[in-house]
Amino acid sequence: xxxxxxxxxxxxxxxxxxxxxxxxxxxxxxxxxxxxxxxxxxxxxxxxxxxxxxxxxxxxxxxxxxxxxxxxxxxxxxxxxxxxxxxxxxxxxxxxxxxxxxxxxxxxxxxxxxxxxxxxxxxxxxxxxxxxxxxxxxxxxxxxxxxxxxxxxxxxxxxxxxxxxxxxxxxxxxxxxxxxxxxxxxxxxxxxxxxxxxxxxxxxxxxxxxxxxxxxxxxxxxxxxxxxxxxxxxxxxxxxxxxxxxxxxxxxxxxxx
Amino acid sequence: xxxxxxxxxxxxxxxxxxxxxxxxxxxxxxxxxxxxxxxxxxxxxxxxxxxxxxxxxxxxxxxxxxxxxxxxxxxxxxxxxxxxxxxxxxxxxxxxxxxxxxxxxxxxxxxxxxxxxxxxxxxxxxxxxxxxxxxxxxxxxxxxxxxxxxxxxxxxxxxxxxxxxxxxxxxxxxxxxxxxxxxxxxxxxxxxxxxxxxxxxxxxxxxxxxxxxxxxxxxxxxxxxxxxxxxxxxxxxxxxxxxxxxxxxxxxxxxxxxxxxxxxxxxxxxxxxxxxxxxxxxxxxxxxx
Numbered sequence: 001x002x003x004x005x006x007x008x009x010x011x012x013x014x015x016x017x018x019x020x021x022x023x024x025x026x027x028x029x030x031x032x033x034x035x036x037x038x039x040x041x042x043x044x045x046x047x048x049x050x051x052x053x054x055x056x057x058x059x060x061x062x063x064x065x066x067x068x069x070x071x072x073x074x075x076x077x078x079x080x081x082x083x084x085x086x087x088x089x090x091x092x093x094x095x096x097x098x099x100x101x102x103x104x105x106x107x108x109x110x111x112x113x114x115x116x117x118x119x120x121x122x123x124x125x126x127x128x129x130x131x132x133x134x135x136x137x138x139x140x141x142x143x144x145x146x147x148x149x150x151x152x153x154x155x156x157x158x159x160x161x162x163x164x165x166x167x168x169x170x171x172x173x174x175x176x177x178x179x180x181x182x183x184x185x186x187x188x189x190x191x192x193x194x195x196x197x198x199x200x201x202x203x204x205x206x207x208x209x210x211x212x213x214x215x216x217x218x219x220x221x222x223x224x225x226x227x228x229x230x231x232x233x234x235x236x237x238x239x240x241x242x243x244x245x246x247x248x249x250x251x252x253x254x255x256x257x
Numbered sequence: 258x259x260x261x262x263x264x265x266x267x268x269x270x271x272x273x274x275x276x277x278x279x280x281x282x283x284x285x286x287x288x289x290x291x292x293x294x295x296x297x298x299x300x301x302x303x304x305x306x307x308x309x310x311x312x313x314x315x316x317x318x319x320x321x322x323x324x325x326x327x328x329x330x331x332x333x334x335x336x337x338x339x340x341x342x343x344x345x346x347x348x349x350x351x352x353x354x355x356x357x358x359x360x361x362x363x364x365x366x367x368x369x370x371x372x373x374x375x376x377x378x379x380x381x382x383x384x385x386x387x388x389x390x391x392x393x394x395x396x397x398x399x400x401x402x403x404x405x406x407x408x409x410x411x412x413x414x415x416x417x418x419x420x421x422x423x424x425x426x427x428x429x430x431x432x433x434x435x436x437x438x439x440x441x442x443x444x445x446x447x448x449x450x451x452x453x454x455x456x457x458x459x460x461x462x463x464x465x466x467x468x469x470x471x472x473x474x475x476x477x478x479x480x481x482x483x484x485x486x487x488x489x490x491x492x493x494x495x496x497x498x499x500x501x502x503x504x505x506x507x508x509x510x511x512x513x514x515x516x517x518x519x520x521x522x523x524x525x526x527x528x529x530x531x532x533x534x535x536x537x538x539x540x541x542x543x544x545x546x
Contacts, residue, residue, distance in 0.1 A: 147368040150337055154355040155383035155434060165382060169373040246373040250416045
């Protein structure tokens with residue numbers, strides 16, 4: 001019963017929206033807005049075929065590689081910069097500068113430097129996704145509780161053990177907040193990196209459809225992007241709840257007092 | 258001072274400097290310890306000159322008015338902070354970082370346990386870090402949890418427990434680590450009175466059972482007299498030793514009877530007076546330089 005209820009909540013609003021959309025488009029023939037049935041048919045015939053292999057999977061692959069690399073580099077560099085005071089003082093202004101540069105402007109530059117390659121697209125994704133992870137990790141490492149740190153110190157927990165048992169778990173709530181932002185930026189940059197002078201991928205395909213006035217196909221591409229976003233969000237929430245179970249419990253207890 | 262004359266008869270074992278012993282008897286030696294903090298507003302002298310020894314197996318309480326540098330002293334002893342002058346010796350070896358033979362229990366139980374680890378993992382972690390073999394580790398953790406009466410909650414997270422129970426976990430962690438010296442920094446200041454009484458008895462029990470040296474810092478006068486074999490009273494800042502007092506209460510103590518002994522009241526009265534003097538800025542003759 002409980003499960004049915006939560007499923008009801010999850011699909012309720014989408015169902016209503018689709019219904020409104022169906023009613024609003026029924027009987028009308030606006031060229032730019034397809035009906036739900038047209039879109040569904042187009043969706044199946046556009047994406048359940050060669051395009052899965054030639055466009056969807058490569059795009060998702062680059063997204064996964066880019067986001068994963070950004071998370072790993074961001075966390076490792078963040079641990080280092082957050083732990084070493086002089087390194088923090090040295091890098092802070094530079095990081096602020098690079099963070100302020102909107103990654104899409106890097107696409108043409110990277111195209112010139114790296115050519116129109118998969119690695120160029122991955123680098124674009126990394127260049128935008130790394131900042132929230134990096135800066136949040138630095139903040140998380142800096143915010144480690146003094147008493148907790150003293151406790152670890154008095155028990156001789158230092159070096160690698162300190163990172164593993166103290167620094168990383170202690171910074172994990174902030175790191176996960178950074179990862180959440182990183183994922184949505186990643187999806188945007190995946191599309192943008194494919195919009196310029198590309199020959200495959202979701203972004204490329206959607207732009208192609210737009211230019212050839214294949215309007216239902218274009219919409220179906222947008223739907224796919226949305227679905228990828230939803231899937232990413234579910235995976236993130238699932239992982240986050242497992243990693244930060246202690247944190248949510250702790251917060252609940254604190255709020256209850 | 259009026260108190261000095263009356264106390265002379267009843268309190269023969271008091272000195273106004275820290276007691277020291279022969280070098281080979283001392284487990285913990287504090288020698289001429291001084292700590293000056295450099296701040297933007299100029300140097301602040303937290304601890305001026307402290308010298309005392311703890312014999313192996315002694316339970317001493319360190320009591321002083323608030324702001325008397327108790328925590329500073331403890332941080333210097335535990336090797337978390339380097340003294341400006343003087344030194345701390347543990348079993349004859351100078352302390353320059355947290356020593357293996359020492360464990361510390363902090364006041365803020367909520368911030369000294371790892372909230373991402375369960376009770377058992379918290380107690381086990383220092384041993385794991387010392388690469389104690391698994392069997393040995395399990396035995397030590399079980400014994401420690403049993404000693405503090407927490408065998409039933411190894412799978413809970415610390416924050417699921419009450420304050421008193423969290424502090425028990427911290428004590429279990431210290432006990433499992435098998436230290437020779439146990440430092441406690443106002444460990445029961447943040448728990449309710451009844452829990453506090455239980456925890457005080459727990460400390461006496463653990464101390465007797467393990468034969469470790471305990472230095473217990475507190476601002477609670479009753480607690481210091483009830484727990485200690487000896488009470489070291491600190492002056493107000495910049496800190497020196499106001500008095501080093503032997504507590505000649507019976508070794509078997511319990512909350513009800515010990516606290517109603519006339520001797521307990523006398524000692525408590527005396528420590529209270531000394532603290533009041535310290536607060537009023539009175540300093541022992543030895544420190545007036």
